[in-house]
Amino acid sequence: MIAISEIGIYIPDTRVSNLELLEKFETDESFVREKIGVVQRARKQPNEKASDLCFKAFENLKEKTSFDHEEIECCIVITQNPDMSIPHTSAIVHGALGLSESCACFDISLGCSGYVYGLSIINAFMLANGMTKGLLFTADPYSDIIDENDKNTALIFGDAATVTLLDESKSGLVPLGFDFGSKGAGYKNLMKTDKLFMNGRAVFNFTAATVPVSINKVLNKLNLAESEINRWYLHQGSKYIVDTITARAGLEPDKVVFDMYEYGNTISSSIPILLSKDLDDFQAGDKIGLSGFGVGLSWASAIFEKNNLG
Amino acid sequence: MTNITQEQIMDVIRKANIVKDTDALESDKSLTDQGIDSLDFSSLLFNIEEVFGVEIPDEDIDELLTIDQIQSYVNAKINKN
Numbered sequence: 001m002i003a004i005s006e007i008g009i010y011i012p013d014t015r016v017s018n019l020e021l022l023e024k025f026e027t028d029e030s031f032v033r034e035k036i037g038v039v040q041r042a043r044k045q046p047n048e049k050a051s052d053l054c055f056k057a058f059e060n061l062k063e064k065t066s067f068d069h070e071e072i073e074c075c076i077v078i079t080q081n082p083d084m085s086i087p088h089t090s091a092i093v094h095g096a097l098g099l100s101e102s103c104a105c106f107d108i109s110l111g112c113s114g115y116v117y118g119l120s121i122i123n124a125f126m127l128a129n130g131m132t133k134g135l136l137f138t139a140d141p142y143s144d145i146i147d148e149n150d151k152n153t154a155l156i157f158g159d160a161a162t163v164t165l166l167d168e169s170k171s172g173l174v175p176l177g178f179d180f181g182s183k184g185a186g187y188k189n190l191m192k193t194d195k196l197f198m199n200g201r202a203v204f205n206f207t208a209a210t211v212p213v214s215i216n217k218v219l220n221k222l223n224l225a226e227s228e229i230n231r232w233y234l235h236q237g238s239k240y241i242v243d244t245i246t247a248r249a250g251l252e253p254d255k256v257v258f259d260m261y262e263y264g265n266t267i268s269s270s271i272p273i274l275l276s277k278d279l280d281d282f283q284a285g286d287k288i289g290l291s292g293f294g295v296g297l298s299w300a301s302a303i304f305e306k307n308n309l310g
Numbered sequence: 311m312t313n314i315t316q317e318q319i320m321d322v323i324r325k326a327n328i329v330k331d332t333d334a335l336e337s338d339k340s341l342t343d344q345g346i347d348s349l350d351f352s353s354l355l356f357n358i359e360e361v362f363g364v365e366i367p368d369e370d371i372d373e374l375l376t377i378d379q380i381q382s383y384v385n386a387k388i389n390k391n
Contacts, residue, residue: 035349201352201368208356240349247327 002123002134003172003307006165007276008061010053011158011263015040018155025151032155033261037239041264042158043143049083050139051092053161057137058097061163069097073131074104076122078114078138078268080192080295081145082107093137104129111190112235112294114138114268115162116302119290120178122166136164140267147195156238157196158264162272173279173288173304179218181210183297190295206297207241212249214301215291222303226250228287229303231278235292236260236270245291268292284308314362314384319377326350326357337377364388 017040018032033039044053054077075097077090090105099105104125110117115138122136139161148154166172189202211234219226232251234242239258246256257274260266266273271290282288286306293299316337324332328350335344341351355366358380364387366374374380 031347035347199368200348201355201371204349204352205356205359208353209360238349240353244353 001168001174001307002126002166003169003174004119004164004275004279004304005167005169005172006061006065007272007279008057008059008064008163008165009160009269009273009276010056010060010162011160011266011273012042012044012048014043014045015262016043021155025155027151035238035240036155037236037242037258037260038156038158038264039261041156042160042266044141044159048141050077050079050081050089050141050161051083051096053139053141053159054089054093054137054163055096057139057161057163058093058135061165065165067133067165070100071133072099072103072135073129074122074125074134075099076106076108076118076134076136078108078110078118078136079140080109080111081140081142089139090137110268110298111140111296112237112267112270113292113296113298113300115271116178116290116292116300117180118268119164119175119302120180120300123175126166133165133167136166138162138268138272140269142196142267145192145196150195152198152200153196156265158260158266160263160266160269160273162269162276164272170307171284172307173282174307176287176303176305177218177222178300178302179214179221180300181214181298183210186297190297203294203297204241204244207237207293208244208248210299211245211291211293211301214299215245215249215251215289218289218301218303224287224303226252229289230255230282230286232256232289232291233271233274234290235294236265236274237294238265267294282306314381314388316377316381319358319381319384322357322361323354323377325361326354328353335377337381340375341377342375358384362388
């Protein structure tokens, strides 16, 4: 059984304060804190690429757990801001980390739903190929594509990367079930041409209408009640959207994790960043819910359980 | 001919949970001037669309500043269908 064993994260030390932009965007501190939920945004160095962020997340992983690089059998990077269009960023990461030549590498092009999709993909890929140790990276440095004068996007996104170690851990998180979906007809509401464009109202409508349904769909599929889930990890799009999903999906607010005040919406890294903080606290049998949503328009929800194999 | 009442619009505002005291809102004054920000306004329109089964395109939003205007707009949309 393949399980989430450990998560390494990298959030750059440099911060850009939203409080210094209140006048520029004709807004106030309570809106920034209570509605967006982002006081400052993490910002990578201009010359840093997605692979550099992945490398630093990997260093954090190695501080938390030990394994031989030779043991890694697959290396997957979720990004839509790769180092370059050719080659895939996972190949660059593979080279930088000195992974084995028998290690499979590929990228997944998804945004904020990417981590949940990625967990299903790597789980299936490892099981299908008899692999026992794999790495799932997330790194989408949006600071390279944000228009700093666009109020719809300038106050939200931060840079970060994560790496999730999946193995045959006896005390990890194992997937119980997933729900996926897409509304491709709405892709123009969140896309990059020169810079990132977001139709905030359309993305809000999509999220409010779709994500609560997806969450309840995966619960129903597994014949689980909301009360049986210990914690919820929703993509940290904004505080407003997390609160909206919580209310519309009927989730117990105290169980919904929220923490993006000090670094912003980190796209596919938002869920694993939250998970990394709680990973050691789960007890055998605990169940957690995940849901990612965004670019595509795309969504994925899942329930995981802490295993208790001894 | 269907006519959505102002109270029905107020019920949607209550359901959207975007303002502490819905009853204190004045129907002929701009919602923005009464403390409803852009995110709350998007949420309100989403709930209006959902409850009354109407679609509100982005280009129509500028004419929906007050509760009275929203009520008239929704009634016109429903009776056109």
